[in-house]
Amino acid sequence: MRNILLIEDEPLIQKSLQKILEKKGAKVSVESSGKSAINTIMANDFDRIICDLMLQDTTGFDVIEESKKKYSLADISKIFIIITAYSSPQVHEKASNYGCKIISKPFEDMDKAIEAFLGEESRQ
């Protein structure tokens, strides 16, 4: 059972994505703001953290930075998946600095995206 944290502030996306993933058998927690997300990350262990870049109070990158206190860089690249509507070259470059995967919103290929979220190739 995958333990997934979804950090997304757009309510409709949060709700639908959570439900979709739960239907696929995952356990999904949600956070709307970066600050509370960081607290949750520190307090819990997740197999996957799906993080939107544009949050109300911070950016997804700030959350990842904070997570470095808990996870190694290698783990970060495995655990975090960034989703965003802003897929400019600069964003891609920054994401590659962390070694994370980026999926653009809207998902061109829904199934592929879901697969990545649930991805078997996490730890180990």
Added chain:
Amino acid sequence: MEDKSNSRIKKGKRQLKVHFPKNGGYRTLIDHFKINTEMYPTLKPTSSSHLASLLIETDQNKLSFINNLKLIDQETITLPEENENLTSFLKLFESALVINDNSSWKKKQVRELIRKTKKNKAPMKKVNSLFRDNVPTSGAINLIQSREELDKLFVKLETLETLPKNLIENNVFNTYESCQILIHERGKPVIDNFIYDPHGKLSNSIIPVKNFNSIYSLIKKSKNKLFNQSNILKEDLGVVGTFLAKEIDLKNHAIVLIISRNAFLLPTEYELNYFNEIVQLLSPLLENLLIKEKALKKIRNIKLTLDNFPFPTSIVDKGSSSSNAIFSNQFSSADNLDQDYRHDSFQINDETELIIGRPDLSTNSSDIYHHQRVSLLGELLNTLQHELSNPLFGLKLSADLLKMDSSDSEISQTLTEVADNALRCQTIIKNFSYLYNDESSLTKVNLLNLTKETITLTKSASRQIPKKIKTMGFDDDDDYFITLNPTWISQILFNLIINSAQAITLHSEEKISQNSIEVFLEKTPLNINVSVSDTGPGIPEELIEQVSKPFFTTKDQGTGLGLSICHSLANKLGGQLQFKNNKNKKGTTFTLNLPRVGN
């Protein structure tokens, strides 16, 4: 007195110039001859014999006291100061005034009288004429009382306008009330007219050259420079009665100087000569003043021009000095040097050159208007995209979610359509955002899609007009991908289609819907050509050269910049924009030729 002759008192005139010294028997004379001083306002004691202003005339033993120019040749008689002598003097005086045929004897009498009054004074100079042919004779300078008086007059003279006032304030003219100066700069159609009036006010007016010329020539012709207003009855003269006037002939100016008592008493010979002399001495000074004023005016005008030019401008003034003076305005500072400017220079006249810098549109720096328009729209689309993207995505996800739950194929299909349309909305926004990419970056774009999207943007202007897209030379769908700046291409296409649409809408004789606009995409071995052609009225022969010029437009609205922007964008793309009127059909075709470089 011995009276050898027959003393017949004839009708005639006998003149004696009389000087009343300040403490002399002025009052006695007045009383003796019972002179009505009100009638003779100039009858007053003066400090110098030169300033004697009274002439006594007898006519049938009646004495009258007037001023008369001809008396210049007369010797001046000074009334003695002491009273005792005065009485005997007066008797002598009276008899001297009696006209006699034996004028030689009378002359003797007069001389006797004069001798009696001379005392120890130096012999007075006979002044016939102070000026011959406008050149002062040696006797002239003596008229000017002192060097200080002269300096006082000149030092105060800062501008020509103050001259009338200064003259009036001069001692010699203290009975004078108004002074007028008319200045004509040669070649100009108007005259500057300054009048200093009896109330001490200086007024200024402009009068036409015609009036001035007649005054000037009259004054010039006159020998004695003394005038009566009836000679020159012009409204422009600010004086009344008799006046003195002199013309001054300078290199670039003609000046007339007029001074008057505003009464009908004639000026004295002395005043006349003094006036002439002053004017003579003033002439070079006036010349300098005028030159200075002209130079200052030119600098003022240059500065005013520069302040009002909205782009970097310099004016080079050669002028009379050997070095050039360069005036620049605030836009020519170093801050503006990062923008590329072209400099055009224009020769305004022999002395002045105008240099204007304008932004160089052919360099890499963007056209300002285009840049502004694009960046605003770009901002708008960006914001729109981000704001709409999330809800639309949410819609899609929700539909997908429902689909997952539903086993009903119809519901499932409907939900798929919902999801697809939500996705379509997002794609549309994303595509338009590409069109307004601000950076001059190269992107791989599908030319056909770009064309379709651009046409959609023109809907509001071209609604009723049928549009078609034709292609040639492209193998398959992928072949439409080319690498260039999509913003620029779409801007050019957009402008051309709008122009065609407006031409048809405003000028077509047929119904709008019977016209058409066609976009033709052609791929050749060397080029990719994008053409826009319409069935409108075409471009008139005489305007063909003008239409591409900035700010040229035949429409009521719009900036007239559309085509010139298209040309500069075409250059930026490495291609060129051409157009010609369609031969057989109506209308015009614009073609953008883009050379293929690795495309």
